[in-house]
Amino acid sequence: MATQRPERFDQVNWEEVAGAGRFSLSTNAKGLLVTTIPLLALAAYDWLVLDERTPTFEPVGLNVDVPILDYMFAFTLLLFAFYVVLPLYQHPRLTKYYWREFRRNRPAVVSLVWLGVVFVLGLVGPLLITSPEQNVLHSYQPPVYLSVNAANAATCAGEVVDGMCFGTWQYPLGTTRAGKGVFAMLVNGFGITLKIGFISTFIAVVLGASVGTVSAYAGGWVDEILMRYVDIQGSWPTLIMYLLIIYTFGGRLWLLILLLGTFSWEGMARYVRSKALSISEEEYIKAINMSGASAFRVVRRHVVPNSASSIITDITLLIPGFLLAEAQLSFLGLGDTSVDSWGQIIAGGRDALAFAPWIVLAPGLVLFLTILAFNFVGDALLDALNPEAAAEAER
Amino acid sequence: MTDEPLLEVNDLEKHYPIRKGLLNRQVGAARAVDGISFEIERGETLGLVGESGCGKSTAATSVVRLEDPTGGEVVFNGGGRAGATRNEGGTHPNDVTRFDKTELKAFRRDVQMVFQDPSSSFDPRMSVGSSVAEMLLVHGMTDRHRRRAIVEDLLERVGLSAEDYDRYPHEFSGGQKQRIALARALVLNPELVVADEPVSALDVSIKAEILGLIEDLQAEFGLSLLFISHDMSVISEVCDRVAVMYLGEIVEIGDTEEIFADPQHPYTEALLSSIPEPDPRAKREHIELTGTVPDPVNPPSGCRFHTRCHKVVQPEGLNLEQSVWQALITLRYRVASDEIDVEKIRENAGAEDAVKAEIRTEFDLPQQLSDPEAERTLDRALERLAADDSEGAAEVLNAEFVTPCEETHPEYTDHGDGHVSACIRHREEVRSEAFADD
Structure with a gap:
C-alpha cells in the first residue's frame, strides 16, 4: 500500500518526481488568464475589425461602446480580483488575523465602508445612471428640500413659493448651469474616480515594484542606474511637463491617468528596494535558496509578498494624490471636459459659488471624504499587515 | 558500502x-x-x-x-x-x-x-505547512495533496500536529x-x-x-x-x-x-574552561579569553591565536612567569596599534615614574620583572612611551619580546585516533626548550 502511494517524506522517489513536468500555474494565474483572454479578444476585435465610429457591441444589436480606458480598467479590476481579493479568500486564517488587527482602528473601519460604497457606486452607478444631458431650462435648480431665489433658476422644476424655487427629487443634489443633475454627474464621477485610482495605481505599482525589486536583487551598476533615474524623475518638474503635454495633446482622461501613473512611482521604487534588501537578509530567504528555488521564484513568492505592506501603504498615499491632482488640473481648466469627474464638476461650479454652492460642495465633500478614508485605511493597514512586528510587540 | x-x-x-x-x-x-x-x-x-x-x-x-x-x-x-x-x-x-x-x-x-x-x-x-511543502514543490512535486500528506506526516514526526499545517x-x-x-x-x-x-x-x-x-x-x-x-x-x-x-x-x-x-x-582549553561546572567545590582553572577575535582582514602572523593565548611560548633565553609574559605580549600589541592614551595616564599620575608604574599596573605587570635583561628592555620601552614616543616604544618591544608563535605557522600534530591539533608547543624542539623545567 505504502509503495503504491508513498506519503512519507523518505519514501519519495525523487528521480521520478524531479523529472516530472515542472510548469504549473497557480489558481490565480489561471483565473486571470481565462478572464483576460476574452477581454483581449474583444479589444482586438474592437481595434482591428470595427472602425472607430462603430460602437463595440453594435454587431449584437447593443449601442454600447467600450473606450480604451475601460479595457485597461477591466484588466486592473481582474488583477485586483485574482491577486488581492482571491488570496484573502484562499488564506482565511491570515485574513481573519489581518481583519482582527484592522478592526481595532474604528475610523479605518468606517473609512473602509465608505471606500466600499465608492467602489460599488463607481462600478454600478454609471451603468444605471447615464451621464446627464444638458437642459438649459433647468439650470441652477437647488437640491431637494432646499430653496433659492427663483430669479437664479431659469425655470423652476419644483414649486415656487414666495419667489423661492424649491428643489425636487428629479434633481436630488440640484443642477449645474447647463441644467445637468449634480447627483447624476457625481455618480458618474465615482466611476471616473475608480478608473483614475485603479489604472494609475496599477501603472505605478508595476513600475515601482519592478524597479525596486530588480534594483535590490541585481545590485551593482543596474541598481546604480535605476536608482539614479528614480532620483532624476523625483526632481523632475512634473507639473510643467503635464501642462506641456496636455497643451500639446489636449486634456484627455486616459492621457492624464497614464501620466499620473508613469511619473509617480519613485517613492514606491525606493520603498520596495529598501524593503527587498532587508528581506533578502532574512533567514527564510536563505532557507528558500537552500531549496534550490530560482531567483524569480524567491522574488515572486517571498520578496514581493513581504514587501506588500510597503506597497499597500504607499498605494493609500498615492491614490489620494492622483485624485487631488486630477481635481486640481481640472480646476485649472486642464482636465478632460468631456467627463464628469469630481474635479470637473467643481471647476464648473466655481463661478456660481455665490448663489449655487451645491455644485461645488457636493463633489468637494465626496472628494474630501474619499481622501480622508484612504488615509485612515492606510494607517490601519500599515499596522495590520505587519504580523512580525505585532507578534514581537505582544511578547 | x-x-x-x-x-x-x-x-x-x-x-x-x-x-x-x-x-x-x-x-x-x-x-x-x-x-x-x-x-x-x-x-x-x-x-x-x-x-x-x-x-x-x-x-x-x-x-x-x-x-x-x-x-x-x-x-x-x-x-x-x-x-x-x-x-x-x-x-x-x-x-x-x-x-x-x-x-x-x-x-x-x-x-x-x-x-x-x-x-x-x-x-x-505563508502558513508553515506551505513553507515546508514549498521545498517539495521546488523539486517538482506538483501534486498538492501528496505534498500536504507528506508534510502533515512529517509535522507529526517532529512533535507537532497535522492541523498546524495551516497555522x-x-x-x-x-x-x-x-x-x-x-x-x-x-x-x-x-x-x-x-x-x-x-x-x-x-x-x-x-x-x-x-x-x-x-x-x-x-x-x-x-x-x-x-x-x-x-x-x-x-x-x-x-x-x-x-x-x-x-x-x-x-x-x-x-x-x-x-x-x-x-x-x-x-x-580548546580556554573554550572548555568556559563550561559552567555544576559542582561548586570542583576546582578547575578558569581561563579567561581577553579581547575579541582579531580582524580577519589582517590576522596575526604565525599562530593566529598567539595574541590571546595563555600559553604563548617565550623566546629562547627568557624565563618569565607565564602570566607576565602574556601581559608583555598584550602590552606590545597595544603599543604597536597605538591604543594607549598616555595623555590620560599622565593627567592621573603626574611624574614620569608614576606614569610608568601606572602602565605596569594597568597591564598586570610587576614593578620589577624577574629577568634583568627583560626588565631593562621594558623600562626602556616604558620610558619612550612616557615621553610620547609610542613608535619608539613599539620598536623596542618588537625587537625584544618576540614569541616563536608569531614566527612560525603551526603545523598539525597527530595525537593518535584522528585527534589533530595545530600548536607549535607540540613540536619537539619547542617542547624541549620552553618546557624544560615545567
Whole structure:
C-alpha cells in the first residue's frame, strides 16, 4: 500500500518526481488568464475589425461602446480580483488575523465602508445612471428640500413659493448651469474616480515594484542606474511637463491617468528596494535558496509578498494624490471636459459659488471624504499587515 | 558500502574582497574561512565550535554552496554519487564547488540546513505547512495533496500536529518553530543536515528537547550532521567528533570524548574552561579569553591565536612567569596599534615614574620583572612611551619580546585516533626548550 502511494517524506522517489513536468500555474494565474483572454479578444476585435465610429457591441444589436480606458480598467479590476481579493479568500486564517488587527482602528473601519460604497457606486452607478444631458431650462435648480431665489433658476422644476424655487427629487443634489443633475454627474464621477485610482495605481505599482525589486536583487551598476533615474524623475518638474503635454495633446482622461501613473512611482521604487534588501537578509530567504528555488521564484513568492505592506501603504498615499491632482488640473481648466469627474464638476461650479454652492460642495465633500478614508485605511493597514512586528510587540 | 566519508572538505577558503576607491579596486580580503579541512562519515555528527566571528557560519554556507567558496573543494559522496574516483586533472567529480545547475539542484535534496533564529526563518506571510511543502514543490512535486500528506506526516514526526499545517509562524513559539525548521530540513530526505547554531536562541529546557529530537531523527533516518555551535556543553551532548575553529582555521579536531578529556590546543582549553561546572567545590582553572577575535582582514602572523593565548611560548633565553609574559605580549600589541592614551595616564599620575608604574599596573605587570635583561628592555620601552614616543616604544618591544608563535605557522600534530591539533608547543624542539623545567 505504502509503495503504491508513498506519503512519507523518505519514501519519495525523487528521480521520478524531479523529472516530472515542472510548469504549473497557480489558481490565480489561471483565473486571470481565462478572464483576460476574452477581454483581449474583444479589444482586438474592437481595434482591428470595427472602425472607430462603430460602437463595440453594435454587431449584437447593443449601442454600447467600450473606450480604451475601460479595457485597461477591466484588466486592473481582474488583477485586483485574482491577486488581492482571491488570496484573502484562499488564506482565511491570515485574513481573519489581518481583519482582527484592522478592526481595532474604528475610523479605518468606517473609512473602509465608505471606500466600499465608492467602489460599488463607481462600478454600478454609471451603468444605471447615464451621464446627464444638458437642459438649459433647468439650470441652477437647488437640491431637494432646499430653496433659492427663483430669479437664479431659469425655470423652476419644483414649486415656487414666495419667489423661492424649491428643489425636487428629479434633481436630488440640484443642477449645474447647463441644467445637468449634480447627483447624476457625481455618480458618474465615482466611476471616473475608480478608473483614475485603479489604472494609475496599477501603472505605478508595476513600475515601482519592478524597479525596486530588480534594483535590490541585481545590485551593482543596474541598481546604480535605476536608482539614479528614480532620483532624476523625483526632481523632475512634473507639473510643467503635464501642462506641456496636455497643451500639446489636449486634456484627455486616459492621457492624464497614464501620466499620473508613469511619473509617480519613485517613492514606491525606493520603498520596495529598501524593503527587498532587508528581506533578502532574512533567514527564510536563505532557507528558500537552500531549496534550490530560482531567483524569480524567491522574488515572486517571498520578496514581493513581504514587501506588500510597503506597497499597500504607499498605494493609500498615492491614490489620494492622483485624485487631488486630477481635481486640481481640472480646476485649472486642464482636465478632460468631456467627463464628469469630481474635479470637473467643481471647476464648473466655481463661478456660481455665490448663489449655487451645491455644485461645488457636493463633489468637494465626496472628494474630501474619499481622501480622508484612504488615509485612515492606510494607517490601519500599515499596522495590520505587519504580523512580525505585532507578534514581537505582544511578547 | 565503501569506506569513503560522506563529506570531505579540503582546504576550503572563503575570502571576502574589500574594495575601496573610485574604481572599486580590491585592497584586501577578509579571510573568513582560510583553508579548513575535515571529513564527515555517514551517520556521524561533527561539531564545529568557536567564538562568534571565527567563520563557523561562513564555513557552513560555503560547504552547502549558499555562498561560493573562493578556494578548496567540498567532495560530497552521498546521493548515489558513491565510489567516484578523481579525474585525471586532479579534480573530483563529486566536488560541490564545481557542480553545475542540475547537479546543484540534486545536491540540494541531499544536504539541507537548519538556521539559528527561529523568529526569522519562516516567511511570515505563508502558513508553515506551505513553507515546508514549498521545498517539495521546488523539486517538482506538483501534486498538492501528496505534498500536504507528506508534510502533515512529517509535522507529526517532529512533535507537532497535522492541523498546524495551516497555522502561521507568528502563532508558534521559538521551540515549535525550530521543530518546523527541522521538518523543513528533512522533507527532501537529505543525507546531511547542516545545523547552524540551531539551539542558541532557545531557553535551556527547550534546548534539551530540540537536541533530543535531533538525536532521535538522526538515529531514525541515518542522518549525518554538521553541528555548528559556540557552546561546548551543547557540542558535548550531540557530537561524535569536534572541530575547533579560530579565525578561519581549524586549530584542533578529534573525537569529542578525547577533546574534552585531553584538549591539546590552548584555545580548546580556554573554550572548555568556559563550561559552567555544576559542582561548586570542583576546582578547575578558569581561563579567561581577553579581547575579541582579531580582524580577519589582517590576522596575526604565525599562530593566529598567539595574541590571546595563555600559553604563548617565550623566546629562547627568557624565563618569565607565564602570566607576565602574556601581559608583555598584550602590552606590545597595544603599543604597536597605538591604543594607549598616555595623555590620560599622565593627567592621573603626574611624574614620569608614576606614569610608568601606572602602565605596569594597568597591564598586570610587576614593578620589577624577574629577568634583568627583560626588565631593562621594558623600562626602556616604558620610558619612550612616557615621553610620547609610542613608535619608539613599539620598536623596542618588537625587537625584544618576540614569541616563536608569531614566527612560525603551526603545523598539525597527530595525537593518535584522528585527534589533530595545530600548536607549535607540540613540536619537539619547542617542547624541549620552553618546557624544560615545567
